[in-house]
Amino acid sequence: MEDLLYLAHRIPYPPNKGDKIRSWHILQHLAARYRVHLGCFIDDPADWQHTDMLERLCAGTFFAPLPRLRSRLRSLTGLLRGEALSVACYRDAAMRDWVRATVAAVKPRTAFLYSSQTGVYLDALSGLRTVMDLVDVDSDKWAQYAKAQSGPMRLLYEREARTLGRFEAQVAGQVDACLLVSEPEAALFRDRVPQAAGKTFALTSSVDTDRFSPARGYPDPFPAGGPMIAFTGAMDYWPNVDAVCWFAREILPLIRQRVAEARFYIVGFKPAPEVQALAGLPGVTVTGAIADTRDYIAHADCIVAPLRVARGIQNKVLEAMAMEKPVVISRHAAQGLTGLQPGEVAVADTAASMAEAVTAVLSGQPGMPDGQAARRRVLANYGWEANLKVLDRVLQP
Structure with missing residues (x-):
């Protein structure tokens, strides 16, 4: 060697x-x-x-x-x-x-x-x-x-x-x-x-498609109720902080007008003070450090990546796609993904359009992201x- x-x-x-x-x-x-x-x-x-x-x-x-x-x-x-x-x-x-x-x-x-x-x-x-x-x-x-x-x-x-x-x-x-x-x-x-x-x-x-596989068994970390929306990532990283603050303050209230029991989980270590403050909002939970993000991804009803500042490929998006979860992301979060086809993820850029997409996922409306198609894309390209x-x-x- x-x-x-x-x-x-x-x-x-x-x-x-x-x-x-x-x-x-x-x-x-x-x-x-x-x-x-x-x-x-x-x-x-x-x-x-x-x-x-x-x-x-x-x-x-x-x-x-x-x-x-x-x-x-x-x-x-x-x-x-x-x-x-x-x-x-x-x-x-x-x-x-x-x-x-x-x-x-x-x-x-x-x-x-x-x-x-x-x-x-x-x-x-x-x-x-x-x-x-x-x-x-x-x-x-x-x-x-x-x-x-x-x-x-x-x-x-x-x-x-x-x-x-x-x-x-x-x-x-x-x-x-x-x-x-x-x-x-x-x-x-x-x-x-x-x-x-x-x-x-x-x-x-x-992404490690074996580690992030829907075929594995994962304990459910969520309490009874829901539906559950999740964001995963390092919560002392400014783009992530900006994303969850925007979602919790401007998008989640629009979702809860139509899906009153919807909950938003912010999953990640080292939450910044601005993130910790979001736990006081209705329907928002800030987990802090957890043992395994896969548990939250596996049992969430929708994964979101509402990044307004982003570079490259978002691991959080690939991991959710690999686990066949419906994913709603911003244009910035999607910019590094190549070969995406309609139905693999939902892309929305305004608070209103993102709230509409997430609500459609939670309500089971047709035409929303297909988790199996998302995993096939990951297997083919990533x-x-x-x-x-x-x-x-x-x-x-």
Whole structure:
């Protein structure tokens, strides 16, 4: 086996958290083909429990702690350096030393970098074939954030969009290949960085269709009553916070005018204060951290993804489709999905149209999303085994 250096901005485990699903499946795929030397950051103290498992999987590991205060202080240096704040916080002397020492000792021919922030270590990888998984065009995400803000926050987000956009282009010029989460996302990056168009590819994010299978048995977490509407995701992530606040305050009341017993469950760890406050609204439950989101998906009557700011492919949507659930999503949540056919999901963008679609699902009206058709789409387009072949091609051209 050859040696390969894998750098990630967060520990790629556990695989049931949205921002780690893709990085874990890639690591698992690479570890079966290379002696992987993994360097990553840990920003959640709970994640230290996973280091032993990763040490067994990899030929070498280095875990750099990144507590919130340190991250914020490093980000502030970005203001002085004229760089993106989300890049500055990942400049770490210990990580740089580990990268250099590993390259010198192991002499890998290939490096895989996950998320643009790890581009700060490219100068230590000279001579290696280097593949960068940007995942999303994050600079465009910050531009979307800016449009939803006002005052100083709008200016800050606009600055982040500009500086991160420049950094993404710089990284693309230094690496041998760039990967993105979907073909629409790859097309956007090619348009923004045309000089990298020839080495930009889509590695489509996928779902474990065995783990998320309707054939498995799942305990029912809901109390008697209903029907139940659910949203799953990390609830400290601003697009998710915005989505559930919009749904709970503006859409759910419209639904309950017609389906009075409808309940909305917000399922996910670390709910932000704005999310916790929603628990005081009629029909809204905020679960906080739970053992397994599949229980809630399996027994919900409708899954919603009313995202007004979104990038790439939404894991929450693929997971619900794989479990044959009727799904109602916004245009932003649908933009990364290719090949969708009528009847596989319902797409709605206004409060009124989303309320109408969810009400139709809950009332059993004809013409609503067909869960079996949704799973067939996932099986056809979103399996990890098939989609990870792109990674093999770019690593060994």
